[in-house]
Amino acid sequence: MGPYRSYLKKFSEYIFKNKVVSMNTLLSELHKSGFEKIQYTGEALQRFVHNDFTTEEKEWFKAIELLRKKLCNEPTVVEMIDYGAIGDQVQGKIRKRRINEICRSSSKSARWCKLLFSLVTQLKPECILEFGTSLGISGAYLAAAATLNRKGRLLTLEGDTTIAETARNHFKNLRLTNIEVIEGKFAESLLQLREQGIKADLVFVDGNHTFNGTLEIFKALSKSVVSDGIIVFDDICWSDEMQRAWNIIRFSEGVVFSIDMFEIGICYYNYNMNFYNNGFNSSLWL
Ligand SMILES: C[S@@+](CC[C@H](N)C(=O)[O-])C[C@H]1O[C@@H](n2cnc3c(N)ncnc32)[C@H](O)[C@@H]1O
Secondary structure, eight states, X not given: OOHHHHHHXXXXXXXXXXXXXXXHHHHXXXXXXXXXXXXXXXXXXXXXXXXXXXXXXXXXXXHHHHHHHHHHTOOOEEEEEOOOTTOGGGTTOEEEEEHHHHHHHHSOOHHHHHHHXXXXXXXXXXXXXXXXXXXSHHHXXXXXXXXXXXXXXXXXXXSOHHHHHHHHHHHHHXXXXXXXXXXXXXXXXXXHHHHTTOOOSEEEEOSOOSHHHHHHHHHHHBTTTBSEEEEEEEOTTSSHHHHHHHHHHTTSBTXXXXXXXXXXXXXXXXXXXXXXXOSOEEEEOO
């Protein structure tokens, strides 16, 4: 069975296994919660679903999508360290890859980037943290929203030096100045952030798509780097490993609510509430 068919099979299994709710049901659940951050997340989902964006916001989307188009046609080959998004067997090896192939395979699609963008416009975070910069596409959406908010900055983590430098150039060309690209392995960068007392209120995890890698990031984030914030996990159903990791995370202590959107998972983590997520989990199929 090819990867596409096996993905479809997983998707249909998922629909049967999970209680998938309608958008209206979910929004009313989020609204009733009484927690501000959950309600803002509901507003972000609403903007995303109704494609409700201002002219100024659409100008940003246009500029970033122009960059994506350019990169998707860029045949330059770069040598980069593979950090093992697809498994430990290639971890740390140097690989030659074309920019167009990296852009097509690694960058989050415009659709989901608009959800990230909406989360920033509604939650107005002071500090956004991204695991996995790559060429800077999702980072550009996050930082553009913070620019429009006139508040907040993006710290984005990338292990490969060449790719990090390429992303910096892209951010510069887009005139996004509220971004810092932090080079190094996630585990090491996380230690630095903790030592510096950095607190993030919105996190996008889009790096190592393995069971251990994803759980390690969640454990390192919780309590110290995120004490009250929204954490978005990418590709939660991409593999059995990712599905297992997500199912542990969403029922972990401090996770007050979670939304499983098949491609991404959103959770609200609040250390101080200190109770287990007990049923406030929704799956939304759009
Ligand atoms: C899927 S790509 C990120 C795509 C980007 N968020 C976007 O949508 O435009 C993942 C990136 O994370 C980096 N990465 C993965 N695991 C890492 C690790 N353990 N430490 C540092 N960087 C890592 C890879 O080098 C890769 O560039």
